[in-house]
Amino acid sequence: MAQPNSAAPPAPQPAIAVRNVTKTYASGFQALSDVTLDIRPGEIFALLGPNGAGKTTLISIICGIVTATGGTIRANGHDIARDYRAARRQIGLVPQELSTDAFETVLATVRFSRGLFGRPADPAYIEKILRDLSLWDKRDSRIVTLSGGMKRRVMIAKALSHEPRILFLDEPTAGVDVELRRDMWQMVRALRDTGVTIILTTHYIEEAEEMADRIGVINKGRIILVEEKSRLMHKLGKTQLVLRMQAPLAECPAALDAWQLECTAGGTELVYTYDAQAADTGVAALMRQIDALGLEIRNLQTRQSSLEDIFVSLVRSES
Template sequence: MEPVIRITGLSKTYKSGFAALRNIDLEIRRGEIFALLGPNGAGKTTLISVICGIVNPTTGTVLADGHDIVRDYRASRSAIGLVPQELSTDAFETVWATVNFSRGLFGKPRDHALVEKILRDLSLWDKKDSKIMTLSGGMKRRVMIAKALSHEPSILFLDEPTAGVDVELRRDMWNLVRGLRERGTTIILTTHYIEEAEEMADRIGVISKGELILVEDKTQLMRKLGKKQLTLQLQAPLAAIPAELAGYPLELSADGQELVYTFDTQGEHTGIAGLLRRLTDHGIDFKDLHSSESSLEEIFVSLVRTNA
């Protein structure tokens, strides 16, 4: 399938000499949720701003829904909806007026039925006649999404969409994003909440110091770079790990009560069975065990630290 966004050799260097983006190559698939992760100042917002036509690239090309963002900017921008980090809208306008106005900015004819559906989907219909200034922060965030959807874009950028939003509303917005994806909209999400990406994304991109250091399917990423741990609570404390078990990546707790086996998630599970047999052979009994695996946050921190 033709990617909905194709970025080739994209760089952005400011007059000061600061390189915000360095030779980015990226393809985003139609209909996926793509999470772009990175520390503050990594280049996430700059990358989105270039694709959306807010910032001019220094080198490289970007195609949005088949349209070059420089040569065919009107068509490319019509394909894109953007929900920025900052809430910026006329505080004295009503919800209904501001969403309809946003649709008109893209030269779209009036479609009150569509705007009503968007507002109902976002639980904003009962607020349609309310002035923006009277809304809560979470409701204002929903209005920004409604404005971005008003011209029926095929691509939606969400730049920190749940920043400052309470947990319950964040969950509601996750469900909304999934619903948009199911209707065919491609979602590109930047977030500081790693669990948000872990919950929703199909693929993950990690950017650091203006460079795209990794792009991977979420499940593949967690399988490739994740670790699992098996923790055994021993019947009797050990003074030291027997030399015969030196071939296993084992750690003994300071009190000798727990034995921790760390292994790659791509490893064979027979390694665990073999370890348990060896422990039994050496008269090491355990009374309980539990396993855990790396979260996306741990993988992300490791990647960024390695690239520091």
């Protein structure tokens, strides 16, 4: 009797597969160096890095705007160089810079973008996009007459016009109003729920902390870390335990040196910084030692490091 096949099902192919991609400009500047990265289907992936780190260059290469010096890229299985049209049809891009026909109407430019990718006309779908982005009432307005925030909405509508399965958002909320930011993230979540893969770069790291499933950090043209957001926060995040003393300490007791405490606020606070691995043993042992010394604590509180703290420490360690 044949035994049932207990082998695990194969992992789905990446939505974006980047392999050993480099980019060196004619000046000799190397913008990307041996970048390898898989982005999973249906995830929100945040690509973080300081200015000039290579974020926009990498996105531009994946989207076929810039040619790589070396390496390969596949979008939902289509090679971006050998099968450009099929690969590019998978991708929507909202670039940093606003670039569209200023004298065209909103409705016409979004319809035209859909046609560029060979998609048949679908007035109901275009109307839905414009309504979701609060653009329907502006559909007959010329783009030149719109505010900066409204122009950004048009760029998003153009990127979504051909129903891409992969959406790049390159600093999409830079300089936009709070209402658009809220609308955009609501739309991003809705798209992810339908299986669209979202890749975003942002200077608002709190947005990545709220939205992303995974985080990638790029610095000086190299990917230095890719990690599940929750795991990254757990592994690299720091917690501070602030102990407020009943009476000021002239100095931190030598018996507490092992915890490398900071003595602040005129000796009224002891601050212990620790990571997840030290949470149980370090804190418990510290509290026992403080009790043994007869020190009285008025109150205590904890402070958790943010994704921004982690990002800054990673970039500094690579500099």
